[in-house]
Structure formats: structure tokens, C-alpha cells
Amino acid sequence: MLALIYFIILAVIALGAATCVLLSRHPLYGALSLVVSMVSLAGIYGLLGSPFLGVVQVMVYAGAIMMLVTFVIMVLNGARDSRTPMFDKVSLFIIPAVLVLAALVGVALVRAPLGFDAATIRGSVAVTSETLFNVAQGGPGYFILFEVLGLLLLSAMVAAVLMAKKRLGSVDSENVEEKH
Amino acid sequence: MELQPIFIQILALAIFAVGIIVAISRRNLFFVLMGIELALNAVNLSFVGFAKTLPAEASLTGQIVPLFSIAIAAAEACVGFAMVILIFRNRESVDADSYSNMRG
Numbered sequence: 001m002l003a004l005i006y007f008i009i010l011a012v013i014a015l016g017a018a019t020c021v022l023l024s025r026h027p028l029y030g031a032l033s034l035v036v037s038m039v040s041l042a043g044i045y046g047l048l049g050s051p052f053l054g055v056v057q058v059m060v061y062a063g064a065i066m067m068l069v070t071f072v073i074m075v076l077n078g079a080r081d082s083r084t085p086m087f088d089k090v091s092l093f094i095i096p097a098v099l100v101l102a103a104l105v106g107v108a109l110v111r112a113p114l115g116f117d118a119a120t121i122r123g124s125v126a127v128t129s130e131t132l133f134n135v136a137q138g139g140p141g142y143f144i145l146f147e148v149l150g151l152l153l154l155s156a157m158v159a160a161v162l163m164a165k166k167r168l169g170s171v172d173s174e175n176v177e178e179k180h
Numbered sequence: 181m182e183l184q185p186i187f188i189q190i191l192a193l194a195i196f197a198v199g200i201i202v203a204i205s206r207r208n209l210f211f212v213l214m215g216i217e218l219a220l221n222a223v224n225l226s227f228v229g230f231a232k233t234l235p236a237e238a239s240l241t242g243q244i245v246p247l248f249s250i251a252i253a254a255a256e257a258c259v260g261f262a263m264v265i266l267i268f269r270n271r272e273s274v275d276a277d278s279y280s281n282m283r284g
């Protein structure tokens with residue numbers, strides 16, 4: 001009973017913040033609403049019995065990714081362009097289409113028999129990390145995925161740096177060099 | 181009345197729908213990327229909700245895969261915002277319609 005009350009509170013906060021993202025005009029307000037939504041989702045993870053995932057959600061999503069988002073919004077001063085309308089006429093068709101799709105999936109979900117299993121493992125830090133870094137011969141092998149993920153993040157970082165920096169030899173970079 | 185798995189799935193579905201609506205119908209590029217993040221979050225929540233309906237080892241798998249999904253979302257946000265910086269520098273606009281010069 002208590003779990004249901006906590007879930008309803010967190011769900012209302014998460015959904016309300018998501019709606020704020022849809023309706024806010026300034027991108028920075030949207031980003032802050034997104035942080036609220038992500039933190040309440042982390043609370044739901046903890047409630048469901050995956051505290052490690054909740055902590056990762058707070059650290060990586062609400063911390064790192066949203067910090068990057070707010071940083072880029074503030075660096076580019078994205079609100080400077082205030083002529084861009086929030087919605088256009090295409091939105092009138094998109095919103096009912098997505099709602100109908102959600103209703104169809106919702107009907108399919110409600111008809112499916114679902115129940116909590118009593119034998120689920122609580123994803124605590126110890127259990128999760130033991131499974132993740134189990135390098136035994138017959139183990140699950142998640143550590144290989146982990147290594148591949150490190151490579152992916154490195155390549156994404158290199159790609160981002162290469163794309164976002166000013167081109168060497170371009171007019172901008174030569175002007176900067178002349179000033180020095 | 182106790183907490184049922186279907187409530188979690190319905191919440192994930194609602195957040196996913198809101199995220200898709202934000203990503204497709206908003207014109208500001210920042211909101212497009214934020215909508216994608218919101219939809220990815222909803223998928224993670226659905227993953228954990230389904231994991232709790234499975235017994236022992238399978239439920240642990242369902243709680244580890246979202247970790248990888250979060251890390252891939254980090255890589256996606258990194259590259260996505262680098263592209264936004266790159267294009268914004270040329271166009272001085274955040275309207276998604278002003279980036280349509282690749283249209284055939």
C-alpha cells in the first residue's frame with residue numbers, strides 16, 4: 001500500500017515534468033524539467049528494487065548528460081532566437097497519431113498477464129557489479145560489452161571534439177591566430 | 181491495492197508518448213534532442229518494470245541492460261549536441277526547418 005502511494009507521487013512528478021518539457025518555451029526550463037523527471041524516475045527505480053540503477057540514473061543522466069545539455073544551451077544562447085514558433089501545423093496530426101499508438105499499446109499491455117515474481121533479485125551494488133564484472137569462463141560475459149562500451153564512448157568523444165571545433169585553416173581560426 | 185507491474189508499464193508508455201511528441205512536433209532543436217532523451221528514459225523504466233516480473237537470473241539481466249542503454253544515451257547526446265553546435269554556428273537558428281538543405 002505504501003509502495004503504491006510512493007509510486008503515485010513519483011509518477012505524477014515524472015509525468016508532470018515531462019509535460020513541462022513539452023510546453024515550456026525556453027530550452028533551459030525544458031532541461032530543468034527533464035532533470036526533475038529523471039530524478040523521480042530514479043526514485044521509482046529505487047522503489048522497484050534496483051538501487052544501483054537509480055544511482056546511475058542520477059549520476060549519468062541527471063548529472064552528466066543534463067549538465068552537457070544545459071551547458072550547450074547556455075553556450076549557444078539558444079533562447080536568442082525567439083522567432084521560432086513552438087509548434088506548427090504538422091503537430092496537429094502528430095499528437096493524435098502518437099496518442100492513438102499509445103492507446104493501442106496500452107490495450108495490449110493491459111490484456112497481458114503480468115505479475116511481480118517473488119524470486120526477483122534486488123539489484124544492489126554488490127550483486128549488480130559481481131554479475132557485470134564476472135570474468136569466469138561460463139559467466140554471462142557482460143564485461144565484454146562493458147569494454148566495447150568504453151570504446152564507443154571514446155569514439156563518440158573524439159567525433160564530438162572533431163565536429164565541434166573550428167576547422168584548422170578556416171577563416172575563423174586564422175582570425176584567432178592573428179589576434180594573438 | 182498493491183503496486184502492480186502494469187502501472188509501471190502504463191507510466192513508461194505515457195512518458196514515451198510525451199517524449200515522442202516532443203521530439204517530433206517541437207521545432208526547437210534542443211527540444212528535439214530532449215524528447216529523444218525522455219523516450220530513452222521511458223524505455224529504461226519499462227525494462228526494469230518487466231525485469232521485476234521474471235525470476236532470479238533473468239531479472240538481473242533486465243537490471244543490467246539499462247546500464248548499457250544509459251551509456252549509449254550518453255554517447256548519443258554527446259554526438260548530437262556536437263552536431264547542433266556545428267550547424268548553429270553556420271545558421272544562427274534553432275529552428276529545425278532551417279536545417280532542411282539535405283532535402284532531395
